[in-house]
Amino acid sequence: MDASRFAPLPEPPYYAVIFSSQRANTDPAGYAQTADRMVELAAQQPGFIGAESARDAEGFSITVSYWQDEASIRAWKANAEHRIAQETGQARWYEHYITRVSKVERAYSLK
Amino acid sequence: MDASRFAPLPEPPYYAVIFSSQRANTDPAGYAQTADRMVELAAQQPGFIGAESARDAEGFSITVSYWQDEASIRAWKANAEHRIAQETGQARWYEHYITRVSKVERAYSLK
Numbered sequence: 001m002d003a004s005r006f007a008p009l010p011e012p013p014y015y016a017v018i019f020s021s022q023r024a025n026t027d028p029a030g031y032a033q034t035a036d037r038m039v040e041l042a043a044q045q046p047g048f049i050g051a052e053s054a055r056d057a058e059g060f061s062i063t064v065s066y067w068q069d070e071a072s073i074r075a076w077k078a079n080a081e082h083r084i085a086q087e088t089g090q091a092r093w094y095e096h097y098i099t100r101v102s103k104v105e106r107a108y109s110l111k
Numbered sequence: 112m113d114a115s116r117f118a119p120l121p122e123p124p125y126y127a128v129i130f131s132s133q134r135a136n137t138d139p140a141g142y143a144q145t146a147d148r149m150v151e152l153a154a155q156q157p158g159f160i161g162a163e164s165a166r167d168a169e170g171f172s173i174t175v176s177y178w179q180d181e182a183s184i185r186a187w188k189a190n191a192e193h194r195i196a197q198e199t200g201q202a203r204w205y206e207h208y209i210t211r212v213s214k215v216e217r218a219y220s221l222k
Contacts, residue, residue: 005133005171006209016129016213018175020163022116052131054165054173060116062165062173064129090221098117098220102127102213109209110201 007050007066012104014049015067021089021097023059028093034085041081047072066104073101118161118177123215125160126178132200132208134170139204145196152192158183177215184212 023031035053042048042065049066067073076082089097134142146164153159153176160177178184187193200208 006131006207009209016127016211018127018129018215020117020165020175052173054131054167054171056165056167060165062163062175064131064173064175094221096117096221098120098218100127100215100218102215104129104211104213107209107211110205110207 005052006109007052007064009107009109010049012106014104015070015073016102016104017065017067017073018100018102019061019063019065019097021061021063022095023061023093024095026057026059030088031093034088038082038085041079042076045072045076045079047075070101116163117220118163118175120218120220121160123217125215126181126184127213127215128176128178128184129211129213130172130174130176130208132172132174133206134172134204135206137168137170141199142204145199149193149196152190153187156183156187156190159187181212 039051039053042051047068049068051063051065053061053063055061065076067076077086150162150164153162158179160179162174162176164172164174166172176187178187188197
């Protein structure tokens with residue numbers, strides 16, 4: 001089993017931030033590097049559990065990041081370097097996106 | 112804006128089922144047809160709000176389906192045709208998957 005793409009499976013409750021996005025084109029300048037950097041930076045934040053991401057060939061992506069509590073999510077949203085990335089994304093990269101903050105109540109896996 | 116890949120954005124609370132999966136190979140026999148059929152079938156179930164899905168070239172996928180309540184999710188999980196697909200997926204298609212059931216507490220979009 002290749003589990004490297006999966007986030008850990010702690011005992012609920014915890015939080016999931018579901019970020020669905022459509023890029024304006026499939027590979028806008030600076031996008032991929034910043035996306036990778038944001039995952040690296042998120043992983044250093046307090047309360048970060050893990051993240052999962054799938055990007056398809058049409059520029060549609062879903063990234064789900066998992067957090068221990070709401071305070072961690074708010075702190076990450078306000079992180080200075082992350083704010084710059086958010087503003088660049090809004091102005092240049094994304095045609096549309098939706099962010100949904102949810103509380104994981106139960107979870108199970110194949111094995 | 113191409114909103115066709117996005118699920119509706121109703122007033123929270125509602126539920127999100129986050130299904131992350133790694134296929135054993137990128138295009139196992141019968142997988143794509145069944146995946147499409149399951150989205151079509153889910154859309155006919157009571158309480159279904161919408162679904163978003165991204166499948167990457169390495170066979171990793173995230174599908175998030177949105178539901179009005181827990182009862183709708185349980186009914187969909189128990190649906191006979193869906194059960195056959197779940198069993199086939201477990202036996203043949205997936206190397207690994209995680210399902211997380213979460214309650215959406217707040218949501219916002221780019222525009």
